[in-house]
Amino acid sequence: MKNAVHCGSLESERYWREEDLATLPSIPDARALAIVQAMDEMLFVFCRSGDILLTRHGMDPAQYDYLQSLNYSFKTNMNPLTLGVRESGTTQNALNVFELLGRLDPGQETERLIPEGSVLEPFAVLPGTQEAVRRYKLLPGLPDEQTVSKVNTKTYSAAMRDRLSLPNIAQIVHSVEELLQSGQELLEKGPFLIKDEYGVSGKGNQLVDSDRMLSRIAGYLESSRNKDKRIRFVLEPLLNRETDFSSQFHIDSEGQISILSVQQLVNHGFAFGESHSPGPPLLVRLEREGYWEIMHNIGRELYADGYYGDVCVDSMLLRDGSLAPLVEINARKSMSLIKHNVDRHLKQEGMHTCLIQVPLATMGEVRYEELLQRLEQAGILFSPEEGEGVIPLSSGTLQPPDPSRSAGSTGSAKGKLYAALAYRNEDRKDGLTRKLDESLLRTGYTILR
């Protein structure tokens, strides 16, 4: 089997977005972007022995050594992928990892790492992916970039519900007048969401619960920022959700569909909080309601439209007892697929796993290696021998390079720890979480919960 090259930009939606689409109010946050850009380290979970992982900033050597001790035997770049002094940090940050790879000077570490004829395994197909395939002589076999961009829109997900005769509560608006009219009708029944075509959890979905809020958003869409831009948003009544979950499946290049897993999510508001494996009641319910057949049908329609590769479909159980099988299609890998691959690697009977994120701040330079040492001293760093504990999934997200700070400057910086917890029961999980918090605080991090 040929070796694979794994890399990607986890903020994929940012690169699919058409520039002439109007935007909802938002505040650019370079520090939040820096954290997301460093999440590409987590793609090590997809690496088989001998595979190559390319990350934007390079992995901390302590993290690399730790992952090798867990029997992940991949090669990776230890230095950041940088364009050199002639390009500004802003230019570089605007590029996705494939655009970055395409513009690197010849003779860099990446060229030595990538064996000719390897298979590219991207987190998502983005603009610039095919060019990187050509430059590094990787094996083709990816859907085209325009198809991927299209099937990841909210309007595509809404249209898919109609194609599969599923209940469809979405309304698509193409003008401010339509937004005001449909929005007022929706408000008479309750709050609703305005969804950006490429919105992701925590960003790009605006909850509207009053006339004043609706007219403020309409005013923003008519402001100079959005002047001459196309309006295209999906409006949906706010669903009264009981449980968020998602299913992951793969469509191969021949159209064969393999269901991989289902993961339950605990969201904080609209943002990712924690994912864990669902209990039998949810799985029985899904079987009874023909959920897997719906996922296969979505896969078949995606393939007919030219997409193949990884898919994550967001679903919900509602408080009224009904099932919303198709909330959104994400035609890419996902956090839930990362969780599934951690499970596959651990493969331990009677052990539970969950994926967590801990928002952090630091007031100065903090050494990642020290955190690993503290976790080990506290007896909670996962090892194959113990079979239980905390597996930190990325080093760079804890203190990513902040483009708004000059080199050597101090001050607060935001970060996030992404980790998998392996535990035998809920008491052990609580113990791991408590000791993890203590270790983070002692290493110099402030926890932002």
Next chain:
Amino acid sequence: MQQKVIEIIAEIKEDPGLLQTLNGASDLTLDAALDSLQIINFILRIEDEFDIEVDFDTFDLEHLKSVDRFSAYVAGLAVR
């Protein structure tokens, strides 16, 4: 105004405990831990409360460095 700003943060975070823990020096993204979506909803609530309009295109995250700084920014908009 400071107290009203803190009340709105506690409401957005759905955490009444913040009424006791936040003060004028508190950082809105670090101490109050408002995330990107919550910041937008917070600002929209502030606009409603103080009858002002924030320019999202020029808004600087520096205004969120403390409750006092943010209150001063809002007061500046209110007198225009």
